[in-house]
Amino acid sequence: MNATERGIFEQFEFWANAPNPAPFSDSTAIHVFVGCGTSFYIAQALAAAANADGVQSIAVTGGEWWHRPHYYLAAGQTAHVIVLSRSGESTETVRAAEVSQKAGHHVTALTCAEDSSITRFADTVLYAPTHPIEGIVMTASASLMLLMGMRLAGITIGAAEIAAAEAALEAVDTAANSLLEGRSHFVFLGTGPLAGIAQEGGLKLQEMSLSYTQSYPTADYRHGPITLADERSVAVILYSPEGQADDAALAKDLISKGVRVLGFGGPGTVEIAVGGEAAARGLVCLPALQILGEREAQLKGLDSISPRGLSKVVVLG
Structure with missing residues (x-):
C-alpha cells in the first residue's frame, strides 16, 4: 500500500x-x-x-x-x-x-x-x-x-456516518479497476450539497491521474455536455434524496450510450449503497471518490503523491 x-x-x-x-x-x-x-x-x-x-x-x-x-x-x-x-x-x-x-x-x-x-x-x-x-x-x-x-452548520455526524464512509470506500475500491479500465472521459455529477463534492471528486481524479475531468449539476448534464458521453466515458452520479427518479433516468440514458456509471445511492453500472440526507452523503462519498482517483493513477502508472505541476501550499510572491 x-x-x-x-x-x-x-x-x-x-x-x-x-x-x-x-x-x-x-x-x-x-x-x-x-x-x-x-x-x-x-x-x-x-x-x-x-x-x-x-x-x-x-x-x-x-x-x-x-x-x-x-x-x-x-x-x-x-x-x-x-x-x-x-x-x-x-x-x-x-x-x-x-x-x-x-x-x-x-x-x-x-x-x-x-x-x-x-x-x-x-x-x-x-x-x-x-x-x-x-x-x-x-x-x-x-x-x-x-x-x-x-x-x-448543525449537521450531526457520528459513528454511523463514519462506518458508512468506510463501507463505501471498500465497495468502490473493489469495483474501481473494472469501472475505469479502458476509459478516458470522466464526469462527476451532483446537486445541492453534493455539487461541491462532485467537483472535488473530479479534481481528485484530475490531480492524481493527470486526466481531464468534468463536473456539472446533475440535470444540467443533458444541456450540452452529454454530447461527449460514449463508450469511452465514466460518469459518477451522487444521487440526491430529492431527485432519485430524475437522476436514475439520466443514468439509464448514459448506460444506453455505453457509459459506465458509478451510482452513489442509486442505479448505475456499479451501485454503492448510500442513504441519509444529502449533506451527510457528501462526507460518506468523499473517501471513495479519493480512491477512484488513486486507482486511475495506478492504471496509468503514475505516482499520485507528487503530481506534476502542483505544490502542497500555494504561496504567492
Whole structure:
C-alpha cells in the first residue's frame, strides 16, 4: 500500500478525533465559506448544507474574497466568515481572513495546521490534525474540514456516518479497476450539497491521474455536455434524496450510450449503497471518490503523491 492509499484508508481514526463544535448560534447572519481549490469545493458543499439547515450562506474563492468581497456582500453588511485551509498558509485564504477581520467580520478558521498564519486572523480556530503522510493531494484533510464544517452548520455526524464512509470506500475500491479500465472521459455529477463534492471528486481524479475531468449539476448534464458521453466515458452520479427518479433516468440514458456509471445511492453500472440526507452523503462519498482517483493513477502508472505541476501550499510572491 503506497502513501496515498494509506492516507485514504487510514483517515477514519482522524475523523473520530475531530472537534465537535457548537453549531452556529446566529441564523440571521450571513455565513461566508471561503477556500481555494479543494477547500473551495468543500466550502460550496458546506454553504449548501448550511442553507438547507436554515443558515444563510454563500461560498466564495479565497482570491475573490480577498480582492472583491463587495461583489458578494452588500456594503455595510457584516458576516461570519469561515476560512478553510489545510496548511493555514495559502496566500489567498490567509489574506481573505485578514481583510475580513479588518472589515469587522467574525472569522472562523478550519485548518489542519495548528498555529499557522491563518490562525492569526481568526477569532475562532477549529483544528484537526491530518494524516502525517498526506502528500500534495488533499485526502484526509479535505474530509476533516468537511466534517468540522458540517458539525459547525448543525449537521450531526457520528459513528454511523463514519462506518458508512468506510463501507463505501471498500465497495468502490473493489469495483474501481473494472469501472475505469479502458476509459478516458470522466464526469462527476451532483446537486445541492453534493455539487461541491462532485467537483472535488473530479479534481481528485484530475490531480492524481493527470486526466481531464468534468463536473456539472446533475440535470444540467443533458444541456450540452452529454454530447461527449460514449463508450469511452465514466460518469459518477451522487444521487440526491430529492431527485432519485430524475437522476436514475439520466443514468439509464448514459448506460444506453455505453457509459459506465458509478451510482452513489442509486442505479448505475456499479451501485454503492448510500442513504441519509444529502449533506451527510457528501462526507460518506468523499473517501471513495479519493480512491477512484488513486486507482486511475495506478492504471496509468503514475505516482499520485507528487503530481506534476502542483505544490502542497500555494504561496504567492
